[in-house]
Amino acid sequence: MTAVSQTATPPRSSAAGDAVPMVSIRGVGKSFGTNEVLRDIDLTVNRSEVVCLIGPSGSGKSTLLRCINFLEVYDRGEIRIEGKLVGYTEDAPRRRLSNRDLRDLRRNVGMVFQQFNLWPHMTALENVAEALVQVRGMDKAAAAAHARRMLDRVGLAAKADSYPARLSGGQQQRVAIARVIAMEPHLMLFDEPTSALDPELVGEVLQVMRDLAADGMTMVVVTHEMGFAANVADKVAFLDRGRIAAFGTPREVFHGSMEPRVQQFLQTYHERNSF
Amino acid sequence: MKFSVIIDALPYLLGAAVTTIWVSLLGVLLGQVIGVAVCVARQSGGRAADMAGGVYVSFFRGVPLLIQLLLIYYMLPLIGIDVPPLVASIAALGLASGAYVSEIYRGALNAVPHGQSEAALALGFPGRSIWARILLPQAFRISVPALVNELILLLKASSLISVVGVAELTRTSQTISASNYRPLEIYLAAGLIYLAINGALALFGTLVERRLQQA
Numbered sequence: 382m383t384a385v386s387q388t389a390t391p392p393r394s395s396a397a398g399d400a401v402p403m404v405s406i407r408g409v410g411k412s413f414g415t416n417e418v419l420r421d422i423d424l425t426v427n428r429s430e431v432v433c434l435i436g437p438s439g440s441g442k443s444t445l446l447r448c449i450n451f452l453e454v455y456d457r458g459e460i461r462i463e464g465k466l467v468g469y470t471e472d473a474p475r476r477r478l479s480n481r482d483l484r485d486l487r488r489n490v491g492m493v494f495q496q497f498n499l500w501p502h503m504t505a506l507e508n509v510a511e512a513l514v515q516v517r518g519m520d521k522a523a524a525a526a527h528a529r530r531m532l533d534r535v536g537l538a539a540k541a542d543s544y545p546a547r548l549s550g551g552q553q554q555r556v557a558i559a560r561v562i563a564m565e566p567h568l569m570l571f572d573e574p575t576s577a578l579d580p581e582l583v584g585e586v587l588q589v590m591r592d593l594a595a596d597g598m599t600m601v602v603v604t605h606e607m608g609f610a611a612n613v614a615d616k617v618a619f620l621d622r623g624r625i626a627a628f629g630t631p632r633e634v635f636h637g638s639m640e641p642r643v644q645q646f647l648q649t650y651h652e653r654n655s656f
Numbered sequence: 657m658k659f660s661v662i663i664d665a666l667p668y669l670l671g672a673a674v675t676t677i678w679v680s681l682l683g684v685l686l687g688q689v690i691g692v693a694v695c696v697a698r699q700s701g702g703r704a705a706d707m708a709g710g711v712y713v714s715f716f717r718g719v720p721l722l723i724q725l726l727l728i729y730y731m732l733p734l735i736g737i738d739v740p741p742l743v744a745s746i747a748a749l750g751l752a753s754g755a756y757v758s759e760i761y762r763g764a765l766n767a768v769p770h771g772q773s774e775a776a777l778a779l780g781f782p783g784r785s786i787w788a789r790i791l792l793p794q795a796f797r798i799s800v801p802a803l804v805n806e807l808i809l810l811l812k813a814s815s816l817i818s819v820v821g822v823a824e825l826t827r828t829s830q831t832i833s834a835s836n837y838r839p840l841e842i843y844l845a846a847g848l849i850y851l852a853i854n855g856a857l858a859l860f861g862t863l864v865e866r867r868l869q870q871a
Contacts, residue, residue: 450778452777452778484781485780487777488779492778496771498769498774500772500794512776512779516781516785
């Protein structure tokens with residue numbers, strides 16, 4: 382691991398809660414059978430930071446991301462969101478959290494998926510409003526009004542009554558983002574949000590993500606968009622075979638890292654994207 | 657062939673057809689409730705629920721409906737439940753249909769991508785909301801053709817309840833032809849009435865499918 386220490390002090394306000402990092406991952410490991418997919422991962426994400434997870438496929442970056450909201454169960458170490466242990470109780474032989482406690486934790490963590498995962502039997506507006514009704518307990522009218530504002534924020538107010546099948550991939554992903562920000566999460570996780578998109582549709586989704594970052598949203602992004610990582614991320618973590626092989630600012634990782642695997646990965650990336 | 661025989665019997669046959677229709681309808685509704693409940697229990701109720709559901713499905717799919725009907729009809733009084741033939745019939749149709757319906761929904765649920773419930777989980781949905789709002793509506797859409805098929809099969813199978821003396825279309829046809837000695841005309845008329853009802857059901861199914869596709 383190219384040790385790039387976290388000397389850059391996070392921006393601090395006077396609020397006492399700010400001292401606790403948004404996400405703190407310590408010694409996390411996970412195995413599928415005998416296959417160790419995550420080994421001894423340490424990662425800290427501070428409030429309002431954008432952290433990109435990059436690396437070759439199969440390196441464990443999506444698995445790590447999915448451990449953060451416990452869609453994937455991690456076996457070793459601990460993950461904390463705003464100080465709260467993810468997925469387990471605090472007692473000594475730790476037990477799995479009850480479904481109710483897990484739901485409370487997930488309420489504050491939004492997730493955007495590669496395949497969008499919009500619900501095809503609901504309109505764009507209904508997709509955004511549904512969680513407000515089911516999870517937040519808002520009444521239908523208030524949820525619809527709030528959902529409409531969120532669609533407007535991602536530039537899709539005009540598509541409120543369209544079903545997902547009638548939307549382009551980029552529009553679907555923007556609806557999926559609206560669905561998440563409607564819940565006012567403290568943290569957003571993006572799992573390769575542009576990988577399923579046609580190249581000409583990638584830009585509109587990245588723009589929405591840039592706007593979110595500029596508004597101070599804390600984001601962890603698994604991505605193959607090196608331009609986004611270089612320009613928007615505060616920190617970049619390069620994963621290789623389940624370990625963080627390099628971590629630091631985009632400049633440090635992209636230009637300063639001596640790690641051969643990083644070099645090789647970037648080389649392949651440049652070759653594929655030049656003509 | 658004497659068509660006047662059919663015309664004379666028609667009011668009785670149509671009256672009996674109404675019985676056929678509502679007995680089948682109640683059977684289908686019961687089957688839907690049982691089918692969904694069994695399917696959900698098997699998927700999310702743990703091992704014991706899954707096994708109990710499995711036994712239920714294999715019994716009601718594996719034993720002929722006529723035998724099931726007779727078993728229910730003769731067995732319930734033995735354990736002190738005295739039910740009229742009509743109730744036993746609806747119960748038999750519903751229980752048999754439920755076994756098939758639960759399998760239809762199981763297949764349909766497998767066709768709903770995993771990401772659908774995952775998105776809801778990540779948003780913090782409670783389990784019952786995921787079933788009620790995300791999974792079952794989509795499974796239902798996928799199932800419509802198979803459910804219409806099931807509906808038609810059940811309506812035809814309802815002719816079996818004639819053996820316990822419910823005056824539905826088949827039983828009434830038997831009664832009339834036994835008294836006027838014109839079985840050919842009467843059974844032909846009964847067959848055409850079944851055909852007309854099922855034609856209407858198929859049409860209804862097509863309309864529902866088309867309606868759902870617009871979404």
